Amino acid sequence: MTEIIKQDTPADTIDRRQFIKGTAATMAAIGFTASSRAEAEERRRVPEAHYGQTADQTDDDVRVVHSVCLGCNARCGNRQVVRNNRLEKISGNPYHPYNSMGKPIHYDTPVESTLHLPSPVCGKAHDAVGYVYNKRRLIKPLKRCGERGEGKFQEISWDQLIREIAQGGRLFSHLGETRDVPGLESCLSDALIDPKDPKLGSKRNSFAMITGRLQSGRSEFIDRFVKSSIGSINRIGHTDICGLGFRMGNFALTEGKQVELKADPWGAEYILVFGANIYEALQPGINTYGAAVADRYAKGEVKFTIVDPRAQNAAVHSHDWVPVIPGRDGAFAMGMIRWMIENNRCNSAYLSLAHLDAAKKKGFSCYSNATHLVIDEPDHPGYGQFLRVADLQSNPTENDKTIFMVLDDDANPLPYTANETALLDREASVMAEDGKTFKVATSFALMKRAVFAHTLGEYSTFCGIPEAQIIKTARDFTSYGTKAAVCQYHGAGNYTNGTYAAFAVALLSVLVGSIGMKGGYLTGGGAVASWKNGEYDLNNFPGKKKPTGVKISREGGKYEETAEFAAKKSQGGTGYPSHRPWFSFTRGGLSVEAMSGIDEQYPYGCKVLFTYFYNPVYSTPGGYRYRETLRNSEKVPLHVSIDIGINESNLYADYIVPDVTYLEGHYGWLNPHAPALKFTGVRIPCLEPLTGRTPDNKPFCLETFLIDLALALKLPGFGDNAIAGSNDAMYPLNTAEDFYLRAYANIAQGANLPQASKEDTRFVEKNYPLARNRTMFSDQHWRQLCHMLARGGIFTGYDTGFSGETFLHGIDRVVLYNEKLAKTRSSLTGKRFSGTVQYLTPEDASGKNIAQQDQDYPFTVITYKMHVHTQSRTTWHRYAMELFPENFIQINTLDAKALGLQSGDKVRLRSVSNPAGITGKVAVTQVIRPGCVGISFHYGHSQLGASPVLVVGAKDVFLGGPEVCDKDGVTGVPALGAGTNPNLIGRLDTNMANTPLVDVLAGIPDFSSTRVKIEKSA
């Protein structure tokens, strides 16, 4: 073992030992009480067939596989128990910190000796059994045989599928469609996609692949195909609907280095939760983060306050619930900051540290730019940028242009590394060598100026929380030194202008100095080893393409460099506005703007669209708008969906390719989310794929589809001799395993794992379907790989990530003022954005306040995830649906009284964008803010089994066969469509072709601004 894999200290594992000691000792005592057992067996003479409990991991007739869950994106480990090749049970992986509240068992423990140890997963994970065997799972490829979106399909052979999608042609002429459908081949051209604008890149970009639930592993595989092999820039993720707002706050804070930071649940004494649903969702999940908080709450080690319009389940243990108005988290945070500044409750000693070494000397791992000077003179060419040494000199060197400046105690400017500390809260004038003087201000002073733009009373009004509560929370937050931090997630900032709200929230942790500290605001610790380098080069291959141009979502693109800008400018204008917003300052993953770009064919048209595990019509607020887009064969000439079933979006596809679930595939290497921890879990299937097979016996799935397309089109990077090994050997990429198992071997090698013991090797060979691939490896490499596979990854515990009080894998610097943001201009107005926090309300693209525009609609809709569900795909989870067959429209008791409504009443919600509205059942509750409507986001499906679909030859196409089919196709189960989908009333932006509302700075989709009327319905 290298030192990468440090072992846990005794202190680290003590709690868990306590628990296991109590439980396991009792198990031994009770389990081996012979007379009791005999009696039970004797007297419960129940036929096994009737009573048959599911298999246990220690039974003789089972296979056990350690892998990684994909019930949600939290990435817990799991233990899959299979009997007679049927998955029967899921529990946790005791080696994995996410199944042990951060405190796993010793990594070297022999695997078989761990099997009886209790190890939890959340409810969603158990429900894998219902998911994988869902009878409405697609197992054969489909081609539409009716009009776009009519919902008529028929099976198509694999070879024909590949040929048609590769080559295109008159694919639907038998349906009377005369158009020539472009195949993927038509995208393999280096000619410009728009001859007038070389900046947009080549025709390769007319191929786009939008990915929904994607994780590392498949993500790299898809990138190899889309970016490196085809050469398109358009592999677009879905970070935006996952939660871009809070990420943008962290993006601004860390200058784009990290977007996920959270309060350390193992070390914090006080956590301020902003829109993070810690007992019902989050990543790490309830199985980890929520569990750790609850465990420490019970022991009296941590307090937490929830800022959220809905009390959430965590309110059961919270110190306070702050029912903020939706979209106004920033006002609450800025009110807190104002009070903290006015009452000297900021950690000025920390904030005054001017550079990294100074911070380290004082026991911190990260410094802030609070003392760094910004040019504050409107007429100065560098207005809004940092003052650098060069700005004061007449003949600066190149180096002088990079060195920030601060003020010493006498307010003289000097390079930031000159002294340990510098003036924190100061505005001053400085004189350049040429004698010109101009104003400067510290980052802190600029932040303060922005915060002081409003009084505490105003912030109180903005966020709907009494001043006294703002003060109380601020006092609590500043009473724990560096053991207090915020935990912000989706709810904090998931609205237009959300970047600024989440930036203010993120700054709270910096102002108390807890960034990078044990118990503070932490990033994740990252991967244990690299997947792409080592024995196998999975990064480079001959003929690898480098995509160029601009994404169709315009993320990362600069509007000012486009032909559109130049043309508008040459006609005498400013060049602004652009047709749709451009997003040069964003974390990206803008699936919504990609869809809207496709809809508007802006900045160019899409020819071939692949969607993977992505259901925008259901999952995007206002996504119903995209039915129009997907129906239109000019906007989307060819649409191929890769998914496990027929959903609300691929109902409009031309082809649907069946995929495997994470119990049969979805290989991947899963690194930790924030906070803390360093590990790499690996996903390993326990079942052979349940989908059909190609003539050459490969399972129908994402990888087989992309590989076969690549082979058909003779694309580089796939086929024989596609992967270079060390010592010049070449290896094939003809199956999923060819790629992923080599990545696993790189990881095991990079981590310098030992050879697995005989027993651990036998465990893998006996239990894991992938053992059939062992001939890919030398004995030595196989045994090394087995050490990791047997344990489901490579793991370390919590304590190994720290040196004393500081986190070892954090970031070096955070900013109170972000220069890049300050330089960014809105592509709609040409105006610069503020470089520091600002209080802004959610606005549409024209800059108009949405709440004011929609004031005739008195209620604001908020959405949330339930503990037993994941987004759009868990109506196939049978226990979740048994426990909670439907969702409700939750309203506060006061509102219910005013409207004359009671729980169970049926109501209609109408929004300005969807006046026809949606219906659902009311639940009256105290745990939601008056004026808000809370709807969980999992129900109200019209597809995924909720409605029948016309499929020719359906009984061969669905996993359940004839049982779920009638003469017309697959039947529907109304129970799968129960409840209400809040996205169906999502606010659209009339300024932007009536597409879903997004933020013009970063492309944040809006989940908090839709307003509705509530009407009682029959």
Added chain:
Amino acid sequence: MEERRTFFKRTGVLILGLTGIATLSTAVSRGSSSTVRPAMIIDVNRCTGCHSCVIACKEHNLTPEGYFNTTIITKDKGEFPNAWLTYSPELCHQCENAPCIQACGYGATFALADGIVVTDWDLCVGDGACVDACPYNARFLDPNNGNKADKCDFCVSRLQKGLAPACIDGCPSHARVFGDLSNPQGEFADYVRLLIQDQPNIFEEHKERLFHTIAKKG
């Protein structure tokens, strides 16, 4: 593996290769079954209401749709804005002198020597007398199995294998703690002490095997 387990059974010793730091071994007295009193303590201050236990139980015991061996009782507390929901996991209390045993006219419901209350399905006629008698609403008649009475049995079949009950295994925050009241160990022992400290007569007043801590927030 098989060898190891046979060894455990033969010697009655369970060895946990847990942490590499301490190897925990527990000798178990055989034969004196009446001294073992399995029980579950639920710390409501650790329960997040996540329902993982409920689903883990369903997954293991395959109870019919709509029937549960364990549930989470959710209640409203307080008024806006000082409002929250509480979660209290419930299951069979394995009562001593259980009302269900007394109510059964066929001797079908009975207690094992260690106190776990079970039902002999060969004798059960499915008249539901025990279901009505249960003060905790923990029993049901299983429509999939001739309306025989069923309920939680602390996963007796898993205990026999040296495994924790499914709900214990399933609880992410260890809100459910399982142990032997006659020989409390580890965290279970800590909780026994806590119960006595907060509810001095709890073990006298509740001759049962399911106990809840008191919520700190209230």
